[in-house]
Amino acid sequence: MRENAVGLGKGGTVRRWERWSLQRRVLTLSAVAVTIAIAMGVAAYAVALDRILYAAALDSARLQGGDIVAAISSGEEPAAISISEVASRGALIQLVDASGRVVAASEPAEMRSRLTALAPPPGRIRTAQVTGLPGEVGEPYAIVAQGVRDPAGTAYVVVVATPLRVETDSVRTATVLLAVGSVLLLLLVLGLMRRTMRGALQPVERIRAEVDRITQVRGRGQITVPPSGDEISRLARTMNQMLARLDQSDASTRRFVSDASHELRSPLATIRAAIEVGKASDAPDPGRDDLILAETLRMQRLVDDLLTLAKADDGVPIAASEVDLDDIVHAEVRRLRALGEQEVRASIGAARVLGDRGRLEQMVRNLVDNATRHTTGAVGLTVGTSEGQVVLYVDNDGDPLPEDQRAAVFERFARLEQSRERDRGGSGLGLAIVRSIATSHGGRVVATETPTGDCRFAVTLPGTDDASSAPLSSAPERSRHGVGSPSP
Template structure:
C-alpha cells in the first residue's frame, strides 16, 4: 500500500486500468472460447446422433442383421460399433476396435446417451464425442449402437481461436493503455501547469494569480478556487503584517512614554514624583489592556472557549449603567426590558463593556442604551451623539486596529481591538453586531443574539 501511494497519479491510473482491462479481456476470451468449444462439440454430437439413428433404424427394421448393419453405412471419419446385450462387439467400422467397446454406456432400446472421452484404444489420444443408442431387432434381441466422432478438428479450431484472440487482445490492451496514458497526461497537464504557477507565486511571497483555462470544466473551477485561496492568503498575509505593525506601534507609544518619564527624572533622588509615577502607572495599565486584548483575540483564533449558561442581558446592561453613572463622566439613558440568552456571562459582559466604552469615548452629550426582545432574538443598541460611521467603513471598524482616519493617533484609553473583540464574542454566540445609525442620524451599534427559551418550571 505504501508503494502504491508513493506512485504518481499517472502510474496508478495506468496500472489500475491495465489490471481492469486485462481482467475484462481474459473473461471475454475465456467466455468466447468456452462458447466456441460447446458449439463445435454440439455439432459433432448432432452428426453422431444422425449416424447412430441410421444404424439403429437398420437393425430395428431388420434390413440387415446386427453383424452386417454397418456394411452400407459410411463412417465419415467416425468410429462405429454394434454391441450385443453382453457388451461384446458384434460389428465395427475399424477392425482394430472389434476386441473392446469404446464406451461403458449401455442404454435401453430407444434411449440415447452421450459422452466425451479423451481417446479410444488404438488412437493417438484424440478426443471423441460419443453417442450411444439402444436398438432392438425384429427378433427381440437388444443391441447398442456406438458412434465416436473425433474432435481433433474442433480442438485445433479452439486452440487457433484462442491464440488469435490472445494476440488480438494483447494488441488491444497495448492500444488501450497507450490511449489511457495519453488521456491521463493530457488531463494532468493543466494540473501540472497550475502546480508550477502556484510554486512560482509561492516564491514571490504569494502575489499573483493562476491562469484560468477557458474550458469551463473541473480544472477551470480548480484554478478559480485556487485564485480565491491565493487572494485570501494574500489578504491574510497583508492583515498579519498590518496587525504586527499596528501592535508594535501601540506598544511603542506607552513604552516611549515610560522611558521618557524615567530618563527625565533626576538621578539619585530619594523623593517620589507622583506625576511621574502616575504616568508610568497609566501607561503600564494601557500596555496591560493591550496585551489582554491581544491574548483574547489569539484565543478566539483557535476557537473561543465558552461556558454556556442562561444569562440575563438586562442585568448585564444595568451593571454597565451603574458603572458609567458612578464615574460621572458621561450621561447615560437606558431603556431596559427583561431579556435572556444562552451564553458565557463573562464574555458577553466584556463585549457590552467594550461597545459602551467605545460609545462613551466618542460622545459629548451622552450615551443611550437599550435592550429588548424581538421575536426569537435579543437586541441591544448602544447610541451616542456622534456622527454615524460612513456606510463604506461600517465593516472595517470591526477589524483589528481599524482606524477611520489616516492618522495613527489613538483616542484616549483605546487599543483599537475593542470592536474586533466584540464581533468575535458575539459571533461565537451565534449572533451579529453591526454599525448603523439612529432614526435621528446619530451613531449606533446594534447587537443581535439568539434568545434563550423560557425557563423550565421547577
C-alpha cells in the first residue's frame, strides 16, 4: 500500500511538472542547474584558496625552521640560544630534544608542553594542520617539524606553528562574497532568461491565439508573420501554408459533397417520379421500367466512381503485373467501331506497363467515353513508347481546352461551361479517376492539343524494359492487331 502511495505521488509530481508552462520548466531547470554549478564552483574556489594559503603558511614556517636548523647544525650557537636569534613573526617555535622535553621556545609560556607529537629524524621534515594547540581551542595552525643534529651529535626537533586565523578568515570572507555575488548573478541571469524567453515565446503565443480564433470562427484567415526572419517567422509562414491547404481541402470537400448530392438528386428524383406514376396506374409500362433501370444504373456508376476515388484517397495499393496496354486500347477500338457512332482512327504499337489491368482498362474507357461525348466527328487513339515511357493519346475533333482550364478539368465534378452544353450523362468524375489511376501507376495525364489543333488527352506511364523496342510514331501505320488506320 505504501508503494502504491509513493507511486501515485511520483506520478502526481510528473503530471504537475507536465502542466507547467514551457517558460516555467526552462527557468526551473536552468535555476537548478546554475545553482548546482555555482555551489560546486564556490566550494572548489574555497578549497583551492584554503590550500593556497595553507601552502604559503607552510612555506613561511619552513623558512623560519630552516634558519634555526642551519644555526644548530653548524654549531655557531648553542641550540637553546638559536631560537631567540630568529624572529618568530607571530609563529610559535619550540626546540624539543630526543626525549620529548621542550629545551627552548620563542616564548616562556610555550615551554610547558609540546606543540605537536611530530618527531622526524634529523634531516627530515613533517607537516600538519591542526584546529588547535594543546591548551588552545578553536584557532587553526600550520605546523612544520624539522629534525636536526648538532655538531656534538645531539638530536633535536625544531617545531614551528604558524597561526592560520588570518587565512581562515580570508577564505571565509572570500567564500561569502563569492556566494553572494553568485546568487546575485543567478538572479540576474534568470531575469534575463525570463525576459528573453517571454520575448521569444510571445510570437508563438500570438500564433496560437490567431490559429485558435481562426479555428473557432471556421473562417479564412492568415497568421501575422513576424518580420524577424527567424524560426518563429518560418513557423508562421508554415502555419499559413497549412491553413491555406486546410481551407482548400475544406472547400474541396464541401464542393465534393455538394456536387455528389446534386448528381445523386437527379436520378433519385426521376426514379421517384416514375414510381409514383406507376402507383397511380396499374397498367404495366415497359418504358417506365427501362427509365428506372437506366437511372439506377446511372446511380450505380456514380457510386462506383466515388468508391474508386475514395480508395485512391486512402492509398489502396494496386495489384502490379505486366499489362499490354496496346491490347486494352485495341479492345476499345473494336468496341467503338462495333457501336458505329463515330469514326475511329487508331495507331497502336506494342506498349507494356506494370500495373493493375482492371484499373488501366477503366482509365482508357473513361478517356474514350470523354472523347466520344465531346467529339464533333472522329475519335483517335494512339499508343506506343518514347524514351522508355509508354504514351497514350486519346483525341477528338472538338476544340482543345483553354490553357487556364486544362488542370481544373481533372478535379472531381469539374465540368466546364463549354462541356455542360454538350455533356451527355457525364458525372464529372471520369477524368478525376483517370488522373488518380495514372498517378498510382507512377505516371501522369495532361490535357493538351494535337498538332492540327484538336483536343487531346495524353497519358504517360513508366514502361517495362521489353517495351522499349516499339517507338511512338505519329505516321499512319498498321497495328500488330491488324487494325490499319491513319494516325490523328
